[in-house]
Amino acid sequence: MELTRDLLLDSERRLLLESVSGFRTAVLEEAAREMDESPAAGSVEKAWKGAGPTGLTAALVSAGAGGQGMDTYSFCLALAEVARASAGFGLLLLSHNLALWACEKAGPGELIEPLGNGDGWASLAWPFRERDGGGESAFVPGGSDARLIIMVTNGGDLFGMRPDSTPVSIEEIPYPLGLRAAMPASLSVKSMSDPVISGRVGTDVTRELGGRLLLGMAALALGLARQAYEKAYAYAAERYQAGDLIINHQQIRLMLAEMLVGLESGEAALRQAAAGGGTDSLRLSACRAAKVFAAEKAMAATLDGVQIHGGYGYMRDYGMERLMRDAKYCQAYPRPPQEEALSLLEEME
Amino acid sequence: MRRSDPSLGEVRKRLLSDFPMLEEMRRRRPLYVDKLARTVRDCAEYNRRYVLPAALELDRRMEKEHDYFAWDLVEAGLQYRFLSLIIPSSVGGVGGLCVLSSLAMEELCSACPGVANIFGAHALGVSPLLVSGAMAHWESVLREVVEGEKNGRPVLMAAALTEPSAGTDVEEPHFLASARLSMNAKKVPGGYMLNGRKCFISNGSVATYTALCCATDRERPLETWTSFLIHKDMDGFSVPRVEEKMGQRACPAAELYFEDCFVPDENVLGFEGDGMQPGTLLLLASSRAPVGAIATGIARGAYEWFLKWAEKPRAGRRPASEQRIQMALADMRTRIQLSRWAYLSASLAFDNSLGSVLQGALIKSMRLIPRGIRTSDMTRRFFLSNAGKAFSDAIVAISASSEEASHALAFASMEKAVGGDTAMYVSSLALELMGVDGCEERLWVEKAFRDAKLTQIYEGTNQLNRLTVFTADIDKSLRVELKNPFNIKAVGRGVG
Numbered sequence: 001m002e003l004t005r006d007l008l009l010d011s012e013r014r015l016l017l018e019s020v021s022g023f024r025t026a027v028l029e030e031a032a033r034e035m036d037e038s039p040a041a042g043s044v045e046k047a048w049k050g051a052g053p054t055g056l057t058a059a060l061v062s063a064g065a066g067g068q069g070m071d072t073y074s075f076c077l078a079l080a081e082v083a084r085a086s087a088g089f090g091l092l093l094l095s096h097n098l099a100l101w102a103c104e105k106a107g108p109g110e111l112i113e114p115l116g117n118g119d120g121w122a123s124l125a126w127p128f129r130e131r132d133g134g135g136e137s138a139f140v141p142g143g144s145d146a147r148l149i150i151m152v153t154n155g156g157d158l159f160g161m162r163p164d165s166t167p168v169s170i171e172e173i174p175y176p177l178g179l180r181a182a183m184p185a186s187l188s189v190k191s192m193s194d195p196v197i198s199g200r201v202g203t204d205v206t207r208e209l210g211g212r213l214l215l216g217m218a219a220l221a222l223g224l225a226r227q228a229y230e231k232a233y234a235y236a237a238e239r240y241q242a243g244d245l246i247i248n249h250q251q252i253r254l255m256l257a258e259m260l261v262g263l264e265s266g267e268a269a270l271r272q273a274a275a276g277g278g279t280d281s282l283r284l285s286a287c288r289a290a291k292v293f294a295a296e297k298a299m300a301a302t303l304d305g306v307q308i309h310g311g312y313g314y315m316r317d318y319g320m321e322r323l324m325r326d327a328k329y330c331q332a333y334p335r336p337p338q339e340e341a342l343s344l345l346e347e348m349e
Numbered sequence: 350m351r352r353s354d355p356s357l358g359e360v361r362k363r364l365l366s367d368f369p370m371l372e373e374m375r376r377r378r379p380l381y382v383d384k385l386a387r388t389v390r391d392c393a394e395y396n397r398r399y400v401l402p403a404a405l406e407l408d409r410r411m412e413k414e415h416d417y418f419a420w421d422l423v424e425a426g427l428q429y430r431f432l433s434l435i436i437p438s439s440v441g442g443v444g445g446l447c448v449l450s451s452l453a454m455e456e457l458c459s460a461c462p463g464v465a466n467i468f469g470a471h472a473l474g475v476s477p478l479l480v481s482g483a484m485a486h487w488e489s490v491l492r493e494v495v496e497g498e499k500n501g502r503p504v505l506m507a508a509a510l511t512e513p514s515a516g517t518d519v520e521e522p523h524f525l526a527s528a529r530l531s532m533n534a535k536k537v538p539g540g541y542m543l544n545g546r547k548c549f550i551s552n553g554s555v556a557t558y559t560a561l562c563c564a565t566d567r568e569r570p571l572e573t574w575t576s577f578l579i580h581k582d583m584d585g586f587s588v589p590r591v592e593e594k595m596g597q598r599a600c601p602a603a604e605l606y607f608e609d610c611f612v613p614d615e616n617v618l619g620f621e622g623d624g625m626q627p628g629t630l631l632l633l634a635s636s637r638a639p640v641g642a643i644a645t646g647i648a649r650g651a652y653e654w655f656l657k658w659a660e661k662p663r664a665g666r667r668p669a670s671e672q673r674i675q676m677a678l679a680d681m682r683t684r685i686q687l688s689r690w691a692y693l694s695a696s697l698a699f700d701n702s703l704g705s706v707l708q709g710a711l712i713k714s715m716r717l718i719p720r721g722i723r724t725s726d727m728t729r730r731f732f733l734s735n736a737g738k739a740f741s742d743a744i745v746a747i748s749a750s751s752e753e754a755s756h757a758l759a760f761a762s763m764e765k766a767v768g769g770d771t772a773m774y775v776s777s778l779a780l781e782l783m784g785v786d787g788c789e790e791r792l793w794v795e796k797a798f799r800d801a802k803l804t805q806i807y808e809g810t811n812q813l814n815r816l817t818v819f820t821a822d823i824d825k826s827l828r829v830e831l832k833n834p835f836n837i838k839a840v841g842r843g844v845g
Binding site for chain 1: 405409412413511514515516517518521523524526527528529548549592593594595596602664673773777780781782783784785786787792795798799802803805806807810811812
């Protein structure tokens with residue numbers, strides 16, 4: 001199936017997608033269920049090591065610092081491809097890359113290289129709520145196993161701390177509904193004293209960081225939606241009920257068609273928002289809109305994907321239900337859609 | 350009962366307040382309304398004492414050990430008689446019908462639909478014995494369930510319709526004729542030889558008895574669809590697989606496998622060929638409203654946890670002080686209440702028509718017959734004979750017309766779809782609004798979201814239920830008429 005998005009890709013991005021697709025089929029698809037059910041048992045770590053050679057662990061790091069220097073839209077394309085197998089793993093990549101990108105803006109290059117090479121991951125605590133000289137974040141991907149946790153204040157100051165350092169308290173979120181491969185944790189920091197790194201990135205970079213996170217989440221959501229569509233379509237083309245293949249039932253066709261409407265429009269919104277770069281409030285608004293829209297469409301597509309599969313969709317070995325659970329967290333993280341929409345309005349005003 | 354638990358009077362008052370349509374029933378049958386209130390109160394107490402402290406942990410455990418079964422929770426439910434809620438009082442059951450079952454399901458599911466559905470799936474297994482009028486098995490099988498309940502040895506039941514390549518097809522007569530079936534029952538001397546597979550059977554791995562429908566001729570499934578009663582110890586019957594589900598894990602969904610499994614003639618429920626109509630259609634007319642109630646209970650549970658979350662200050666502010674949260678709460682509350690009224694209406698539609706055969710004077714009068722005669726071999730042989738089965742069919746026909754049956758099925762199908770959609774709407778919206786807050790309330794709502802999705806799938810997908818509304822209620826040319834052996838016109842009236 002080719003979306004309009006696919007037809008518009010230049011050769012460089014096509015090559016990127018082929019490479020990530022190879023990683024998805026060779027590594028992620030096989031590991032996806034285990035990463036969802038027992039992420040801490042080593043499956044995520046193994047896949048992470050496999051991601052190193054693809055360049056995904058240093059996608060946003062500049063070429064000068066040993067990374068890929070990937071533009072935002074290309075990175076989103078890669079994330080969407082990863083999300084088709086594991087949106088949780090995609091979130092880990094997103095959080096890690098944003099953390100390194102922010103670090104690079106703050107200056108300390110010596111920390112970036114080993115992490116960019118796939119030697120463990122860094123995490124971005126976002127949103128980070130400052131409090132009493134420290135702060136907290138409710139959902140930090142890769143939290144307790146991260147080598148480095150990056151926090152950026154609203155004022156544009158960056159701090160990097162190790163999860164086992166004294167002022168840091170980090171707790172795994174028990175049994176999250178979705179995005180489990182990201183091993184999310186809640187973070188509380190008593191004080192910003194003695195950080196591993198610190199620096200000033202400024203409010204423009206902070207806003208850019210927020211915009212990129214939103215676009216990354218939109219990409220993960222669209223990857224889920226696309227996987228749901230393709231799995232549901234394939235199932236409908238072989239499942240026979242009521243005297244015919246269910247792909248020939250009008251109601252099923254309508255459900256699939258609505259998934260396509262969501263995918264086409266979601267991809268267009270993502271492409272447009274990514275082209276803006278997210279560096280001022282208007283473009284950040286586009287990022288918010290793209291994210292809220294993509295996540296909503298992913299939720300609808302994955303729910304319908306389960307529904308088209310009937311009882312099989314509800315069983316874990318078919319992989320459909322995981323898409324639905326992951327999509328729910330794509331709606332909620334980093335902030336609930338209504339809050340995102342209200343911020344959008346404020347920015348427009 | 351704990352002091353803080355509501356009294357029977359308080360529960361009855363709340364029920365009458367929430368469901369104004371019960372007021373008329375209270376005037377005519379105050380003791381029955383008391384029975385409803387007592388059951389709801391029991392369910393709430395059971396939830397508080399046994400389910401709420403265990404449900405989250407059990408759900409997590411069963412992700413790793415999907416074939417674990419919480420017999421302790423079933424045993425804890427025996428004192429409340431959850432296994433005999435819809436078993437006729439003539440054989441010692443509580444004697445409830447759809448209304449009782451639905452109210453119980455809503456209450457139980459507000460805590461954990463997985464645990465609740467153990468009792469719900471059990472009732473689904475009991476129902477074929479009731480709607481087929483298989484009275485010969487009432488005194489044996491249903492009596493065994495009742496006695497087991499008294500003696501602390503639960504006897505569970507299940508119903509098996511779905512086959513690997515036929516889910517929707519086996520619940521709709523218009524589709525059954527073209528279904529790709531894997532199971533077959535071949536007539537042999539003295540009974541039938543069953544071969545094939547059933548899948549996604551709730552309680553299938555733990556039931557002592559399973560009521561199963563399959564074709565005796567796969568070339569003519571609609572005409573030969575037949576109900577059988579299977580005992581777990583029958584040779585050739587096995588359970589090769591318990592599914593790993595996203596939610597409602599406490600209630601196992603199993604695959605049943607039959608390899609030259611001999612089932613005696615006496616275990617045919619009703620006549621050969623009666624499996625779809627009246628069999629399955631009556632079963633669905635009786636079961637879809639309680640499934641709607643299951644979904645409504647899930648929605649209510651999610652709503653109550655969300656309300657708790659909304660009332661707790663976060664970052665110095667109560668979410669419920671925000672207008673958007675107030676609107677969401679109001680919308681959830683409204684949909685849940687509408688869904689409650691819908692399931693009660695559908696349940697009353699069944700109880701007042703088809704259900705009256707089970708609560709009606711004719712059946713109750715059986716209790717006047719000395720038990721020695723009722724349980725005698727002669728009586729048993731009569732009810733197993735064609736004459737006895739025709740007698741049972743006649744009772745059904747006397748109690749309800751085909752029109753009433755279609756009406757009950759249409760209402761039940763409407764409500765089933767409404768309930769499932771409400772459960773998904775409420776749990777999904779609550780999660781959207783809560784964000785990634787890692788609080789306890791969110792864990793319960795997340796579980797509700799996973800549990801809720803199944804209510805749009807089982808007991809016929811919501812799409813199939815909508816088609817049933819069309820065929821049973823809108824385009825009457827598609828309506829399937831119930832068989833009526835003596836062409837007796839309906840004269841019976843409802844009980845509600």
